[in-house]
Amino acid sequence: PMITIIGAGRVGASTAYSLLMNEVDTEITLIDIVQGLPQGEALDLNHAAAILGKSVTVKGSNDYKDMEGSDIVIITAGLARKPGMTREQLAAQNAEIVAGIADQVRKYAPNSIVMLTTNPSDVMVYVLYKRLKFPRERVIGFSGALDTRRLAYYASQIIGISPSAIIPVVLGQHGENMYPVPEASMVYGKPLSEFLTKEQMDEIVKKTIQAGADITNLRKFSSNWGPGAGLTIMADAIKKDRKTVIEASVYLDGEYGVKDVFVEVPVVFGKRGAEKVIELNLNAEQRRKFMESVEAVKNNLKTVPP
Ligand code: NAI
Numbered sequence: 082p083m084i085t086i087i088g089a090g091r092v093g094a095s096t097a098y099s100l101l102m103n104e105v106d107t108e109i110t111l112i113d114i115v116q117g118l119p120q121g122e123a124l125d126l127n128h129a130a131a132i133l134g135k136s137v138t139v140k141g142s143n144d145y146k147d148m149e150g151s152d153i154v155i156i157t158a159g160l161a162r163k164p165g166m167t168r169e170q171l172a173a174q175n176a177e178i179v180a181g182i183a184d185q186v187r188k189y190a191p192n193s194i195v196m197l198t199t200n201p202s203d204v205m206v207y208v209l210y211k212r213l214k215f216p217r218e219r220v221i222g223f224s225g226a227l228d229t230r231r232l233a234y235y236a237s238q239i240i241g242i243s244p245s246a247i248i249p250v251v252l253g254q255h256g257e258n259m260y261p262v263p264e265a266s267m268v269y270g271k272p273l274s275e276f277l278t279k280e281q282m283d284e285i286v287k288k289t290i291q292a293g294a295d296i297t298n299l300r301k302f303s304s305n306w307g308p309g310a311g312l313t314i315m316a317d318a319i320k321k322d323r324k325t326v327i328e329a330s331v332y333l334d335g336e337y338g339v340k341d342v343f344v345e346v347p348v349v350f351g352k353r354g355a356e357k358v359i360e361l362n363l364n365a366e367q368r369r370k371f372m373e374s375v376e377a378v379k380n381n382l383k384t385v386p387p
Contacts, residue, residue: 088158225328253374
């Protein structure tokens with residue numbers, strides 16, 4: 082068993098570091114098209130492992146064949162947005178990259194569980210799924226782990242309790258039409274909405290949707306540590322068959338009354354991947370907002386070739 086990360090850029094390298102720190106696997110392979118980049122990152126990461134006493138070996142490669150033997154493949158390859166851009170504007174260019182990588186994964190790691198961050202992630206994971214033709218449990222779009230914890234973080238700052246005490250809910254698209262749901266988010270069985278004023282709820286919803294853009298505008302780069310951490314808990318849950326619930330973008334086949342689209346929902350993670358979708362009871366107003374978010378993903382899907 083081994084974890085391969087395709088795309089040794091900022092998200093790929095941070096994910097490798099986080100996987101290494103947490104010893105999620107003993108072998109990590111980084112693959113990129115840029116000559117020398119994955120090899121350089123691998124050397125640096127091996128030094129870090131030697132310093133920290135981590136029993137993990139990292140390999141860098143420009144050859145897709147080196148993913149052979151991987152039980153988990155994480156795709157972080159593609160263009161990232163610049164300040165002022167939306168994730169949706171990356172669709173056409175990144176779809177081509179993702180389709181090409183899908184063919185390689187199908188060839189060299191046909192039994193793997195595949196996770197992807199490439200934006201717009203709900204659209205790119207659909208492209209990946211159609212091309213890979215793997216069962217839906219094994220094709221997972223990243224972001225729910227991040228978007229939910231961003232909501233928990235902003236709420237925790239106001240309430241003054243740990244983000245880990247909050248079970249946050251964010252549904253739909255990873256993008257401008259994301260639907261954070263503080264009324265359905267809980268602190269030990271009590272809805273977040275009972276801890277916050279209407280204005281505070283609106284504020285944390287807005288901050289959660291804007292979080293990615295806020296980071297991009299501040300740093301001129303998009304986020305990398307949050308995605309690295311989120312991918313780590315997902316890979317760990319799969320490796321250890323934890324059956325923990327993490328939000329992710331998965332293929333809906335009738336759940337929530339929706340078909341043939343990937344959107345963020347709570348999912349049970351175990352050794353088979355995204356094993357089961359948890360369906361929340363949404364009231365009419367929540368259902369309307371959820372469907373708006375689903376429609377936004379469907380509209381964005383029209384911008385990529387079938
Ligand atoms: P980056 O530009 O630092 O790294 C991307 C890497 O992909 C580059 O090293 C590039 O050489 C490589 N690459 C391009 N085509 C490739 C191919 N065919 N095979 C292998 N490698 C290839 O970008 P960064 O910041 O790491 O972001 C990566 C992607 O993840 C972007 O699309 C970004 O928008 C997305 N992202 C998604 C998040 C999410 O929550 N879903 C959060 C942060 C980033």
